[in-house]
Amino acid sequence: MKNLCLLIMASLVIISCSDTEALNPVNQTRISDANAFATPERIEQLVLGAYSGVKVGNFYGGRFMNYQDVRGPEFLNERNNGVTNLFTWNFGVQSATNEVQNLWSAAYTAINRCNILIEGVKTAPVSDALKARYTAEAQFLRALSYYSLVTLYAQPYTLNNGTSLGLPLRLKPETSGGNNDLVRSTVADVYKQVIEDLNAAEANLPLTNSNALNNTTRAHRNTAIALKTRVYLSMGKYPEVITEANKIVSTSAPFSAPTGVANALASSIATIFGKSTTAENIFSFPYSANDVPGTQNSLVFYYNASAVGGQEYSLNPSGIIANTDWKSTDARRTFNVVTGGKAYVHKWTAPQTDPDFVPVIRYAEVLLNLSEAIARSTNSVDARAVALLNAVRGRSDATTVFTTSSFATAQNLIDQVLTERRIELLAEGFSSPDIMRLGQNFPAKGLAPAVSKTDTQYLWPIPLNELLYNKLAVQNPGH
Structure with missing residues (x-):
């Protein structure tokens, strides 16, 4: 039970996701296994601690999104620093590499927090409505964590409908040592669990939270639906993407969510970063200043070349910034700041001591998910798919308006949507997942080699520590 006590104490000192200044935790040194769920106040803190478990520096505090982006073609490594994901960038990770081991550990710790919360809240002294809500929040976070892991450590679902080896599915709380041995479920089983968690979350999360900050930083019904559009897109299940997206995207422009939180595109791309809580x-x-991801973890450190950043990764001149379809007058170009003759992404500008929020799901992504899914599902140059594309492009580039006659084939439209994803979602963690779900090879960039989809480096190895302690786990072939 020692591990649970440590986990409970850690959860209680984490700064609240909903009010980073006002949290006053109870004396955590007096919390035991028996009374961790004894009061509504402690339970609320444990819920917030579950969010904080996912947003640590080694996971969504910055590293995970950077891993996913620097594997792709858009960035060049400037520092040759082994601490800041060099081995990921140049496809040189091994089972014992820090990146591989630390992400796995952080994600499974976060998953266990969710499992402990799901189990503990069953008999907690709160209303049935709160029990359902807290469980749903934990299920959302667990789904996000498992989905994130499976996109790096396993073959894409689209390769063979998920028959490849996936992850150990740990769904019960671990409160003591032991119970390490667990076989790797298939990729299909992992995705099945992710969808089950998100379906349950959708059914039990509130339609809205109390204010704009909570609508952005705590899950509500539309949050679960939006993540499902991403998951189904990764699975190549395009009709399901359409079904889910239609719940939160109106049939015609201007697009917005018809129920729940009124999610919609912000009027300006400039307003959605920083500590933004727009409807997008x-x-x-x-x-906040009291709640930071840690040194050399934050997105501003990796990408920003000003005094607040580390200037670790510049934009590849041969990447998306070289695409002539991305006009110089496009507002999104303003994020690409040239320093020393090289361009750097300045979507994040606050210092590491008081970092910007990390955007995990934006409405723009949902619109692009839906546009691509419609084009692929109908195999046509669908007018609504074009309108969705225009909504994202037009927000930053009013001079470009696509029509159905702009595309000779459905594939032409799909290619344009994929280009738009590379522009709109640059440095937000989508590069590697998009390449893998589409069955593409990773192109060479700088001194980093090209990696084919049959190469052992195409996916990450299972960490050495997992193999040492889990005797039923097997390594990915070739590692």
């Missing part, structure tokens, strides 16, 4: 920011992890 469906889900973000918040940070």
Whole structure:
């Protein structure tokens, strides 16, 4: 039970996701296994601690999104620093590499927090409505965590409908040592669990939270639906993407969510970063001066070249910034700041000591998910798919308006949507997942080699520590 006590104490000192200044935790040194769920106040703190478990520096505090982006073609490594994900960038990770081990550990710790919360709240002294809500929040976070892991450590679902080895599915709380041995479920089983968690979350999360900050930083019904559009897109299940997206996207422009939180595109791309809580920011992890991801973890450190950043990764001149379809007058170009003759992404500008929020799900992504899914599902140049594309492009580039006649084939439309994803979602963690779900090879960039979809480096190895302690786990082939 020692591990649970430590976990409970850690959860209680984490700064609240909903009010980073006002949290006054009870004396955590007096919390035991028996009374961790004894009061509504402690339970609320444990819920907030579950969010904080996912947003640590080694997970969504910055590293995970950077891993997913620097594997792709858009960035060049400037520092040759082994601490800041160099091995991920140049496809040199091994089972014992820190990146591989630390992400796995952080994610499974977060998952266990969710499992403890799901189990403990069953008999907690709160209303049935709160029990359902807290469970749903934990299920959302667990789904996000498992989905994030499976996109790096396993073959894409689209390769073979998920028959490849996936992850150990740990769904019960671990409160003591032992119970390490667990086989790897298939990719299909992992995705099945993710969808089950998100379906349950959708059914039990509130339609809205109390204010704009909570609507951005704590899950509500639309949050679960939005994540399902991403998950189904990764699975290549395009009709399901359409079904889910239609719940939160109106049939015609201007697009917005018809029920629940009134999610919609912000009028200006410039307003959605920083500590933004616009209706476009469906889900973000918040940070403050009292709640930071840690040194050399934050997105501002990786990408920003000003005094507040570390200038670790510049934009590849041969990447998306070289695409002539991305006009110089496009407002999104203003994020690409040239320093020393090289361009850097300045979507994050606050210092590491008081970091910007990390945007996990934006409404723009949902619109692009839906546009692509419609084009693929109908195999046509569908007018609504074009309108969704225009909504995202037009927000930053009013001079470009696509029509159905702009595309000779459905594939032409799909290609344009994929280009738009690379522009709109640059440095937000989508590069590697998009390449893998589409069955593409990773192109060479700088000194980093090209990696084919049959190469062992195409996916990460299972960490050495997992193999040492879990005798039923097996390594990915070739590692």
